[in-house]
Amino acid sequence: MSLTQDDVKKIAHLARLSISEDDIPAYEKELSNILGLVEQMSAVDTSDVAPMAHPLDMVQRLRDDVVTETDHHEQYQDIAPNVENSLYLVPQVIE
Amino acid sequence: MEWEVVIGLEIHAQLATKSKIFSGASTAYGAPANTQACVVDLGMPGVLPVLNHEAVQMAIKFGLATGSEVAPRSIFARKNYFYPDLPKGYQISQMELPIVGEGVLEIRLEDGTVKKIGITRAHLEEDAGKSLHGESPGMTGIDLNRAGTPLLEIVSEPDMRSAKEAIAYMKKIHSIVTYIDICDGNMQEGSFRCDANVSVRPKGQEEYGTRAEIKNLNSFRFVEKAINLEVERQIDVIEGGGAVVQETRLYDSDKHETRAMRSKEEANDYRYFPDPDLLPVEIDNETIEAVRANLPELPDAKLQRFISEYELSDYDADVLTSSRPMADYYEIVVKASGGEAKLSANWVMGDFSGTLNKESTDIKECPVSAEMLGGMIKRIADNTISGKIAKQVFEAMWQGEGDADAVIESKGLKQVTDSGAIEKLVDEIITNNPGQVEQYRSGKDKVFGFFVGQVMKASQGKANPAQVNQILKDKLKP
Structure with a gap:
């Protein structure tokens, strides 16, 4: 299976990556190679193998429902590009 | 289509x-x-x-x-x-x-x-x-x-x-x-x-x-x-x-x-x-299984229990179990009223819910506790007050004037069940309204309501309505 240039553009857009037109053929080839690898693996019969959710064969540990965090928003906001009234500011996202 | x-x-x-x-x-x-x-x-x-x-x-x-x-x-x-x-x-x-x-x-x-x-x-x-x-x-x-x-x-x-x-x-x-x-x-x-x-x-x-x-x-x-x-x-x-x-x-x-x-x-x-x-x-x-063992009674089970234990209609049981605070409140009212399940249902769904809505108050913050409402219903059931007077008592409780007994006492709302006292009122009304007495005796049954109204008014709503009816009937006989 191989990708088209449009697939590459769509994947880049979904990942919010800006790529130059010149680089698209190279990405097209590299990503297609990865898919080729997946295709190769798909050829193996895995019908009696349970899908793996995690490479570690362990179970999730749970934490008690206790509030352990205190307010440090001033420190966090010191490194934010833009803050006002304790809100993080970003360019307007609705029209 | x-x-x-x-x-x-x-x-x-x-x-x-x-x-x-x-x-x-x-x-x-x-x-x-x-x-x-x-x-x-x-x-x-x-x-x-x-x-x-x-x-x-x-x-x-x-x-x-x-x-x-x-x-x-x-x-x-x-x-x-x-x-x-x-x-x-x-x-x-x-x-x-x-x-x-x-x-x-x-x-x-x-x-x-x-x-x-x-x-x-x-x-x-x-x-x-x-x-x-x-x-x-x-x-x-x-x-x-x-x-x-x-x-x-x-x-x-x-x-x-x-x-x-x-x-x-x-x-x-x-x-x-x-x-x-x-x-x-x-x-x-x-x-x-x-x-x-x-x-x-x-x-x-x-x-x-x-x-x-x-x-x-x-x-x-x-x-x-x-x-x-x-x-x-x-x-x-x-x-x-x-x-x-x-x-x-x-x-x-x-x-x-x-x-x-x-x-x-x-x-x-x-x-x-x-x-x-x-x-x-x-x-x-x-x-x-540990979680299952600690599950509270669920809405459907509670509804069925309300129908069988309190003999409520499907509708009443449905309304009363629609939220857990409401169901809990109702059960305490019934207990405090001495088991008056139907009367308690009427009050909780009627005046109580109506007032909650009107005042936009949450059941947990309302000024009339379930014990207080139950105590008042007990006084309706034992004929201390009539259902009509109870509305006055309920309002007073809501205003923070104390529990039912205190309100009945301080406002003198106790129902008159002394037959002698009611008879005296009835006699007065009959004497003062000869025209209506004549009408009633000549077959105008509707006038009976007028007499009941007059007696209740004279007693400031405190006469026991059932007794008033009985005594009036006896006295108005030709």
């Missing part, structure tokens, strides 16, 4: 944990912006989520309360999309292997019929932060206090056929999650909200029509209005020769319309994959 409406709901119930689903930050509502958002909630590099034990317990509770399967193994996945109130660029949710699987819920419709609605699944996920528009020109403000709050998303089968059925289902889920104490059910604060998937198809057609999803409906009334509007819109589109597009729509309660939010095609490409930061969750039978 006759159209059939098909509705499925996705309900988001905010779980009532103290801390967030993957971090130790507080979930308390209403804190100053960003004071409850820690490094995990902010999606800082290098942090790891650790799952909240209580959130898992609550999901199991829900599964058991709705007779759904609780998954022995479930996994978390990343749902990828970009939005500023989602700092990580993905929401931790569950896709394959949700924690709660299939179940069935019974809803009661207005005409009393019972309908089964399928639950497809319920999964755990984290909430996003809040975007505040228009605070600063050209900018959007982000408050991440809500980011990471645990949600249980409850997905139904497309089994509902009208807005009314959708409301009945939503109310049923609301009552269950509040009964089992996993969600405070507060819709104004967004603790319980819903997305509705709506489509129409010609009656008799097997295949579903194309659906639109209406987002973020946070009141029962809005759900009903939004669904009905959307149904009308879709029928208009199809009958006008067009086709319904699969999309997400927003309900605008001010303009009374739904409008397209974004095309689902692109936005829906969430590229789910198992979250490598979280291991599979395993739930053993022992855990499930």
Whole structure:
């Protein structure tokens, strides 16, 4: 299976990556190679193998429902590009 | 053409944990912006989520309360999309292997019929932060206090056929999650909200029509209005020769319309994959049985018990068990009244609920405790006061003038049951109204009401009505 240039553009857009037109053929080839690898693996019969959710064969540990965090928003906001009234500011996202 | 409406709901119930689903930050509502958002909630590099034990317990509770399967193994996945109130660029949710699987819920419709609605699944996920528009020109403000709050998303089968059925289902889920104490059910604060998937198809057609999803409906009334509007819109589109597009729509309660939010095609490409930061969750039978043993009485069981134990009608039992605080209140009233089940039901559903509504007061904060109301009903039952005077007593109790006995005493409202005293009043009225006496004796039975009214007025409403009737009848005989 191989990708088209449009697939590459769509994947880049979904990942919010800006790529130059010149680089698209190279990405097209590299990503297609990865898919080729997946295709190769798909050829193996895995019908009696349970899908793996995690490479570690362990179970999730749970934490008690206790509030352990205190307010440090001033420190966090010191490194934010833009803050006002304790809100993080970003360019307007609705029209 | 006759159209059939098909509705499925996705309900988001905010779980009532103290801390967030993957971090130790507080979930308390209403804190100053960003004071409850820690490094995990902010999606800082290098942090790891650790799952909240209580959130898992609550999901199991829900599964058991709705007779759904609780998954022995479930996994978390990343749902990828970009939005500023989602700092990580993905929401931790569950896709394959949700924690709660299939179940069935019974809803009661207005005409009393019972309908089964399928639950497809319920999964755990984290909430996003809040975007505040228009605070600063050209900018959007982000408050991440809500980011990471645990949600249980409850997905139904497309089994509902009208807005009314959708409301009945939503109310049923609301009552269950509040009964089992996993969600405070507060819709104004967004603790319980819903997305509705709506489509129409010609009656008799097997295949579903194309659906639109209406987002973020946070009141029962809005759900009903939004669904009905959307149904009308879709029928208009199809009958006008067009086709319904699969999309997400927003309900605008001010303009009374739904409008397209974004095309689902692109936005829906969430590229789910198992979250490598979280291991599979395993739930053993022992855990499930421990949760089951601690489940409170559920709405359906309570309803049946109210019908058999208190001999209430289906309707009364349904209203009284619609919320747990109401049901608890009623049971205390009955006990304090000395077992006056029907009279207590009338008062709780009538004057009490009416006053609660009128004053917009919550049952937990209302000035008349269940013991006080029960005490008053006891005084109606033992003939100390009449039902009519009781309304005065109730009002006085609401105003904080003490319990029923104190109010009856201080206002002198005790019912007159002394036959001699009532006879004296009756004699006076008969003497003073010879004309009406003549009319009554010549066969005008209607005049009897006049006499009752006069006697009650003369006694300032305190004469026992049954005695007044009897004595009047005896004395008016020709």
